[in-house]
Amino acid sequence: MFDFGKMFEILGENGSMILYGTISTLILAIFGTGVGLLLGIFLAYGKNVKFKESDSKIMKCLKGICLVFCNVYSTVLRGTPMMVQALVFKYFCSGIGINWNDLTPSGEISSIFNGWLYAGLIVITLNTAAYMGEIVRSGLNGVDVGQVEGARSLGMSSARTSFSIILPQALRNALPTIGNELIVNIKDSSVLNVIAVTELYYRMVLIAGREFAYLECYVILAIIYLILTLLSSGALKLAEKKLDGVKFSYNPFRFLRKKEL
Amino acid sequence: MSEVILKVDNLAKFFGKTKVLKDISLEVNKGDVIAIIGPSGSGKSTFLRCLNLLEEPTRGLLSYRGKPYFQIYKCKDDFVNYKAYNEALEKYENELVRTEDNLAIYQNKYIEDKTNKGLLKYIKQAKKEFKEVRKHPVEKINFFDKESYEAAIKEIPSFSINQKEINKIRTELTMVFQSFNLFNNYNVLDNCILAQTKVLHRSYEEAKEIAIKHLTSVNMQDRMNYRIKELSGGQKQRVAIARALCIDPEIILFDEPTSALDPEMVDEVLNVMKKLASSGMTMIVVTHEMNFAKNVANKVVFMDKGYIVESGSPKDIFDNPKTERLKEFLRVEKAK
Numbered sequence: 001m002f003d004f005g006k007m008f009e010i011l012g013e014n015g016s017m018i019l020y021g022t023i024s025t026l027i028l029a030i031f032g033t034g035v036g037l038l039l040g041i042f043l044a045y046g047k048n049v050k051f052k053e054s055d056s057k058i059m060k061c062l063k064g065i066c067l068v069f070c071n072v073y074s075t076v077l078r079g080t081p082m083m084v085q086a087l088v089f090k091y092f093c094s095g096i097g098i099n100w101n102d103l104t105p106s107g108e109i110s111s112i113f114n115g116w117l118y119a120g121l122i123v124i125t126l127n128t129a130a131y132m133g134e135i136v137r138s139g140l141n142g143v144d145v146g147q148v149e150g151a152r153s154l155g156m157s158s159a160r161t162s163f164s165i166i167l168p169q170a171l172r173n174a175l176p177t178i179g180n181e182l183i184v185n186i187k188d189s190s191v192l193n194v195i196a197v198t199e200l201y202y203r204m205v206l207i208a209g210r211e212f213a214y215l216e217c218y219v220i221l222a223i224i225y226l227i228l229t230l231l232s233s234g235a236l237k238l239a240e241k242k243l244d245g246v247k248f249s250y251n252p253f254r255f256l257r258k259k260e261l
Numbered sequence: 262m263s264e265v266i267l268k269v270d271n272l273a274k275f276f277g278k279t280k281v282l283k284d285i286s287l288e289v290n291k292g293d294v295i296a297i298i299g300p301s302g303s304g305k306s307t308f309l310r311c312l313n314l315l316e317e318p319t320r321g322l323l324s325y326r327g328k329p330y331f332q333i334y335k336c337k338d339d340f341v342n343y344k345a346y347n348e349a350l351e352k353y354e355n356e357l358v359r360t361e362d363n364l365a366i367y368q369n370k371y372i373e374d375k376t377n378k379g380l381l382k383y384i385k386q387a388k389k390e391f392k393e394v395r396k397h398p399v400e401k402i403n404f405f406d407k408e409s410y411e412a413a414i415k416e417i418p419s420f421s422i423n424q425k426e427i428n429k430i431r432t433e434l435t436m437v438f439q440s441f442n443l444f445n446n447y448n449v450l451d452n453c454i455l456a457q458t459k460v461l462h463r464s465y466e467e468a469k470e471i472a473i474k475h476l477t478s479v480n481m482q483d484r485m486n487y488r489i490k491e492l493s494g495g496q497k498q499r500v501a502i503a504r505a506l507c508i509d510p511e512i513i514l515f516d517e518p519t520s521a522l523d524p525e526m527v528d529e530v531l532n533v534m535k536k537l538a539s540s541g542m543t544m545i546v547v548t549h550e551m552n553f554a555k556n557v558a559n560k561v562v563f564m565d566k567g568y569i570v571e572s573g574s575p576k577d578i579f580d581n582p583k584t585e586r587l588k589e590f591l592r593v594e595k596a597k
Binding site for chain 2: 144146147149150151152153154155156157158160164165168169172245
């Protein structure tokens with residue numbers, strides 16, 4: 001049944017391939033979450049647009065378009081599976097004559113940075129942005145109104161208030177959910193294998209077929225994903241503590257230390 | 262003769278139908294400490310927020326050092342014929358009730374006796390009548406005297422300044438809040454520095470020096486690197502005062518600065534405010550602390566239901582109140 005020796009054999013023989021796959025997955029997840037967060041901030045502000053009586057008709061029209069676009073975007077992107085979005089994107093691109101394979105550079109680097117990775121990055125970013133929009137919006141709405149009043153009473157402009165006071169607090173409040181999204185992205189990037197993005201899952205399937213050792217390969221796959229998510233959630237916890245100004249120790253066995261006092 | 266730095270004329274604020282402030286006029290001289298007292302819901306806080314335009318007044322004239330920064334002499338509401346409007350509204354509502362009752366009577370009769378098909382005709386008629394009445398509701402715009410409104414506007418034009426100038430006014434008329442409103446994402450020192458570097462464009466070193474000076478004057482110099490959530494309520498309010506002082510305002514508006522604090526902390530904040538007052542800072546303080554109003558203020562304003570009922574020196578207000586309302590208010594306050 002399960003063969004430990006075989007598992008290490010596979011790891012040893014296909015080490016570079018697994019490493020490339022892991023790096024691709026990490027690039028997909030981190031880039032997707034980061035840029036998705038940036039787009040999500042714009043989306044959240046777009047959704048929070050409010051009509052004022054003093055606005056001119058053109059302004060009202062623009063605001064309306066902005067609202068409709070943001071709402072339609074997040075409804076469609078959140079309401080369909082990322083796998084389907086990837087497929088639609090792929091065939092849409094080939095329909096209008098874009099061949100992602102042409103973008104693949106030559107040389108050693110192409111084993112990670114190939115054309116389909118770029119396509120995958122676009123899909124995962126657009127998909128994450130839809131979720132991030134809601135996450136950032138909940139963060140923005142969670143900031144106390146008093147913070148705005150405090151800033152405005154000191155003469156700060158509304159843009160300055162948003163940038164220096166509201167957004168940092170909103171992002172801090174939303175950080176656990178943003179971290180959640182990163183973990184989801186690490187795992188969900190595996191569905192991008194449908195458009196031939198050579199990430200971890202895709203490569204492992206190839207290896208499993210070649211070595212004819214399915215159980216061992218998929219156990220390795222599970223363990224790698226687990227390690228990646230554990231590391232990233234740990235990093236996020238540290239980031240949270242750092243933002244709160246709490247002193248922390250990197251030593252995981254700190255509870256064994258005797259207290260002096 | 263001291264100069265008038267803030268002048269308020271006929272200030273009014275309506276939230277929809279409720280009139281929170283009605284025709285408030287006030288003059289503030291340099292160095293004045295004005296205490297505004299009054300029961301809850303009398304519009305004290307709204308008045309204060311109108312002064313630095315955190316709340317936009319409906320009508321009125323606000324000028325700072327002789328230069329108006331908000332001027333709507335007459336608002337549209339002033340030219341609505343309210344007497345006729347209310348009469349018409351009453352008539353319309355009565356008519357609505359009458360026709361609806363009429364309809365209900367026929368419908369009930371029909372439910373009791375379903376064989377009586379002749380009633381259906383009456384029900385149909387009553388329904389039509391009811392709908393006809395509902396089709397023509399009374400609208401305010403029909404009672405609005407547009408011509409005299411436009412004439413009044415032409416006589417004294419309304420204007421409100423743009424956002425940039427409003428921000429400038431706010432640095433002169435800054436505010437200290439009941440709920441502190443310190444920036445939670447910065448520490449004490451950065452709270453005081455931020456507005457200086459971003460709004461007044463001072464260099465960081467200069468801003469830091471000024472911040473330390475003012476934090477020392479409110480006795481918070483040993484907590485400069487603390488986060489806001491590590492402070493007690495009284496300390497927060499003292500930092501808020503220091504933050505307001507840092508941008509060199511002409512007037513500081515205090516919106517019930519001690520209401521969210523327990524009695525011991527109230528004293529530490531009031532002591533800072535007393536020190537400020539004696540240094541010649543112009544202050545407008547909305548407060549429930551009668552002792553502060555009595556001993557520190559040089560002018561006390563009593564507000565009730567959106568009006569200034571009585572104003573004068575603390576001696577006049579507390580020792581021989583003229584109006585019945587103020588006498589009652591002071592009696593209740595004393596009983597506490």
